[in-house]
Amino acid sequence: MRRRWLVVAVCLVVALVGASAYNVTAHAEYTASTQLFLRAPDVKTSAGAYQGDLFSRQRVLTYSKMFKSDDLAQRVIDRLGLTLTPQQLVSQVSASTVKDTVLMVVSVTDGSPERAVNIANAYGDVLNSYVAKLEYIDNNPDIPPLVQVVTRANPATVVSTAIPLWLIITAAVVSALVVALSLIWLLERFDTKVRSRREVEAITGSPVIGQFTRNKALARNDDVEAVFDADERFRQAALRLSVNVDSVLQRLPDLSKPPVLAVVAPHRGDGASMVARTLGRAFAERGKSVAQLQFGPESEVSRSQREYAGSVMTTTLSLAPLLTAEAFDYRLDAAREGADIVIVDSPAFSESVEAQVLVGAADVIVQVVDAGATARSLTEIADGTRVIGTPVLGVVVNFAHDSTTVDGRYL
Known part of the structure; x- marks a missing residue:
């Protein structure tokens, strides 16, 4: 190691430069989530309550597929005045269900944490009217909303998808040492100098x-x-x-x-x-x-x-x-x-x-x-x-x- 210190130094420098370049050029993305509740139909008996709950769970699975809709994406674009196309916005949105519940989580990934929050909340705001239109109840004031927002997205809960800098540097240093030790072993193995x-x-x-x-x-x-x-x-x-x-x-x-x-x-x-x-x-x-x-x-x-x-x-x-x-x-x-x-x-x-x-x-x-x-x-x-x-x-x-x-x- 004393004789081959230059190999170690070069590998470390290359690794740190590479880690710095990755950190500068990598585009960090942020994910914001909104939690929605799907209301069951009004029922009077326990049997009807069970059927309503089962109906709501089935509807949750159906509604989660709606987030691939260009029509729903266009409503969000119009609401926020975005410059994205519906296809671009759809690629940033995903929806999942909470097991054994009638809760649905809408997640939006974007390069700006503020924009990710706004888009997630906008989906929660427009989804009820979109579902009501599909169910032909949008003009009936006696029927309560089928979809309600339980938890709105906010900047404090945004999750960054970027790899932390400390983890990048640690991985780079460990990789550099492994490469350096391998090179030193090869150099020593085939070194004929006294x-x-x-x-x-x-x-x-x-x-x-x-x-x-x-x-x-x-x-x-x-x-x-x-x-x-x-x-x-x-x-x-x-x-x-x-x-x-x-x-x-x-x-x-x-x-x-x-x-x-x-x-x-x-x-x-x-x-x-x-x-x-x-x-x-x-x-x-x-x-x-x-x-x-x-x-x-x-x-x-x-x-x-x-x-x-x-x-x-x-x-x-x-x-x-x-x-x-x-x-x-x-x-x-x-x-x-x-x-x-x-x-x-x-x-x-x-x-x-x-x-x-x-x-x-x-x-x-x-x-x-x-x-x-x-x-x-x-x-x-x-x-x-x-x-x-x-x-x-x-x-x-x-x-x-x-x-x-x-x-x-x-x-």
């Missing part, structure tokens, strides 16, 4: 002897000595690396004098050249004389570059003549004179055949890996150096982000 110090050591079979965090100044100008002098954290990391290299070298038998250390990485962008130059500067800071060999285009053969603190001599050699170990040994003998250690800045191991020649001619190897390297690239360089037979002194991790986990994760 994410921790423990994984690096398990794949390479060598200890991690140093690591460098991301450095904006170094990434901007690639000037090792400037960053070394300006960034104390970077300087301390470089000095620790040189001390670790020194302590391991002292425990290795049968090393040449001075020892030749090859710095190699699986790929060109893993930062092997930066580690080689930084290690040379750190040794010089500790008072050692360092000879450093770099390899570039043939036009730069034997071009001496600057010295660090008067103790590091860097020589750029062409890769063209370095097809054999003998050719490299000839160059190496010249670099050993007066040096306490020779550092070879090797080309990328997986991209250059010459890198294997240089690694085979060195006494020890320092492997440099990107903190986000794949297990495949680490396995290739580990297997390749194991075949060559040159001892691996340790691994340096570049672009690391430390965490507090026991694995030393590079998140």
Whole structure:
């Protein structure tokens, strides 16, 4: 979750934006209801009362169907002065009966709560005259109304059919988290990157002897000595690396004098050249004389570059003549004179055949890996150096982000 926090953030933002857009664009509708009572015929006996009640219940079922009538809808339209057609109004109205009673509930749904109330009440007002006309009793003043309004609609009882905003947001957040966790699971399931110090050591079979965090100044100008002098954290990391290299070298038998250390990485962008130059500067800071060999285009053969603190001599050699170990040994003998250690800045191991020649001619190897390297690239360089037979002194991790986990994760 810490490493994939961006997936969670994006899913949450998309969900909240979608919920907001739905809330803005969704048209809320409101339902108002009017309750009507259907009167039974006047009776004098209990048997007649039963028959009248049964008659009224049957009439309730019949009258509920009348709300699909365009004629009744037109009466409401005329009463309220609506701009709707009868068919449009009919689609907004429904009627239902209360079980085992002679009560009928008329419900009206509209985008305006006030209009929904007015239409519901208008239906209650015009229904009696409409029924009286159908029953041919509209001109008889002696017959009481067949339909009476029991409960009129009012704004306080209007029910909104829109989904509450809190429920929309809750559903959006839960859905976003489910999607985010599913994506994270898929990414982790098919992620081949090495994410921790423990994984690096398990794949390479060598200890991690140093690591460098991301450095904006170094990434901007690639000037090792400037960053070394300006960034104390970077300087301390470089000095620790040189001390670790020194302590391991002292425990290795049968090393040449001075020892030749090859710095190699699986790929060109893993930062092997930066580690080689930084290690040379750190040794010089500790008072050692360092000879450093770099390899570039043939036009730069034997071009001496600057010295660090008067103790590091860097020589750029062409890769063209370095097809054999003998050719490299000839160059190496010249670099050993007066040096306490020779550092070879090797080309990328997986991209250059010459890198294997240089690694085979060195006494020890320092492997440099990107903190986000794949297990495949680490396995290739580990297997390749194991075949060559040159001892691996340790691994340096570049672009690391430390965490507090026991694995030393590079998140």
